Amino acid sequence: MVSPSILFRCDGSPKIGFGHVVRCLALADELRDVHGCDVSFAMVEATAGCSMAEAKGYRVLAADGDTLSANYAGWLKASVDEAKARGLILDIRDDLPLCAIRSLQEKGCIIATIDDPSERRLFADLAFYPPSPQIRRMNWAGFSGDLHVGWEWVILRREFSHPLKREVHEPPVVLVTMGGSDPFGLTLKAVQALDLLDDDFKSLVLLGPGFLHQKALNDRVSKAHRKFHLLSGVKDIPDLMAQADLALGSFGVTAYELAAMGVPGIYMCLTEDHVQSASAFVEAGMGGCVGLHNQVSEETLSSAFGRLIKNRARWSEMSAACAKNVDGRGARRVADIIASRIIYGN
Secondary structure, eight states: OOOOOOEEEOOOEEEEEHHHHHHHHHHHHHHTTTTTTEEEEEETSSSHHHHHHHTOOOOOEEEEEHHHHHHHHHHHHHHHHHOOOOOOOOOOOSSOHHHHHHHHHTTTTTEEEEEEOOGGGOOSSSSOOOHHHHHHHSTTTTTEEEEEGGGOOOOGGOOOOOOOOOOOOSSSSEOOOOOOOTTTOOHHHHHHHHTTSSSOOOOEHHHHHOOOOOHHHHHHHOOOSOOOOEEEEOOOHHHHHOOOOOOEEEESHHHHHHHHHOOEEEEEEESHHHHHHHHHHHHHEEEEEEEGGGGGOHHHHHHHHHHHHHHHHHHHHHHHHHHOOSSSSSHHHHHHOOOIIIOOOO
């Protein structure tokens, strides 16, 4: 039996972050390793995202920015043809025209979208979302595909599907983590906010591979009253997360990873869409949200985190809610459905 070919369309860079690439790679691993699919990626060339995909052994069909501006639909169609893809998985926030999707579907290509708020979702054969309240408020008139919304569809790397033993520390361990690149320098705001607190806790600061503000962070840490442990190049992220009692982070893939490890947190958001998505964490008792990062002062952030760190009983409740809702096996579930549709036509 010939291995079915699947093409992913996503991008990742320090400027836009790496969340889309990370979850696409997690899904790609399941499709390749479990279902025997031949997986390729279509990406903007010479970016960190390309390097991440290539490092995991995936073929990358790359285009420069000018090509995407001049003929995005044509390049994507050519990439699907070159990959001989029977399925296209989209995890993008750009202006891919709807005509590109319709054209590919007419040729028999199955289209799946991941957490897509645009009108493209209406033309997808498969659509997957975490339980964000805005999904149900969207107009789904005309959609004839299969919609999957819920905690069970959160796509994470398989190492987050094995909960690690956790223990409460004394003093507590607080993890600051703002994703792979932290384009807006939220790590600096978090460090300053924690430095305003008098509570006794250990502060770990996880820096992603694309962190852009090292000098500014070093300057801020050198002037802080509290000791901050800066961590970069960490290989076992799940183990590090499992060592934390609480987290202070930016909302996105990292928040779901922390939840899979049973770690509650307080989150800042990069977009209004993230604010709405984070409200599902708040409603489920898995964390707190202080809103858009550029509308939150260091003092406000410090106050919100200070209230949580004083309430140990609340930590336990939030940790249990995290473990209950996010089991880290969403990538396997999504891959099973995509493979079933592409391989077996189900």
